[in-house]
Amino acid sequence: FGPEITGSLYNHALACLALLEVEAQRPGLVPPTRLEAALQLLARAQRDPGGWSYLRARHGKPNTSLTAWALLALIRADDLGRHEYEPAITRALAWLDANRNAEGRVGYRRPDDYPHGPETLTAAAALCLLGRPSIYRDQLNGLLRHVREDLAQQDGGLDLYRTFFQASALREAGLGDSPEMKELLARLEQAQQRDGTDAGSWPS
Numbered sequence: 001f002g003p004e005i006t007g008s009l010y011n012h013a014l015a016c017l018a019l020l021e022v023e024a025q026r027p028g029l030v031p032p033t034r035l036e037a038a039l040q041l042l043a044r045a046q047r048d049p050g051g052w053s054y055l056r057a058r059h060g061k062p063n064t065s066l067t068a069w070a071l072l073a074l075i076r077a078d079d080l081g082r083h084e085y086e087p088a089i090t091r092a093l094a095w096l097d098a099n100r101n102a103e104g105r106v107g108y109r110r111p112d113d114y115p116h117g118p119e120t121l122t123a124a125a126a127l128c129l130l131g132r133p134s135i136y137r138d139q140l141n142g143l144l145r146h147v148r149e150d151l152a153q154q155d156g157g158l159d160l161y162r163t164f165f166q167a168s169a170l171r172e173a174g175l176g177d178s179p180e181m182k183e184l185l186a187r188l189e190q191a192q193q194r195d196g197t198d199a200g201s202w203p204s
Contacts, residue, residue: 013069050095068124075131104142119150123165130172151180
């Protein structure tokens with residue numbers, strides 16, 4: 001889905017997630033052959049180590065950011081009964097787990113690799129591992145502890161990409177009523193545009 005560019009898998013994985021949600025709520029509305037083809041493209045794009053990389057980076061190492069989106073789509077497909085993707089999910093989760101450092105934080109392409117800091121990557125990995133909580137219980141405890149600590153220490157402007165993964169991980173873990181989540185929601189509400197043609201939206 002979308003133009004074939006280096007970052008195509010971001011567009012494609014998000015479109016798959018949206019269509020899977022439509023399929024869950026309105027069975028039969030999404031043409032099954034199109035959805036199956038889209039999911040198979042994701043599975044074929046998985047690299048040998050278990051993660052995903054940029055589409056045109058033929059020799060590029062997998063990274064946590066792209067892997068998270070592709071993995072979330074395949075986990076949702078599996079939840080909806082498409083169990084043929086279980087081997088790809090297992091490999092991807094193992095790759096994410098291998099990217100954790102001694103402190104339990106997840107790197108971009110390897111442990112301790114943080115081009116833009118560890119907070120977003122750690123929260124994204126937590127959200128993915130929550131798809132298989134019985135297998136990764138100990139790792140999840142550490143990841144979620146970091147997510148909560150990161151939120152408690154954040155000040156200044158919001159990074160909405162990071163915020164999405166942090167909020168989603170806490171909600172999926174049953175921590176939607178935690179103090180950190182309530183504070184984050186309050187900050188999001190405060191940052192929303194109130195006036196003008198952009199009212200109702202958030203600045204990038």
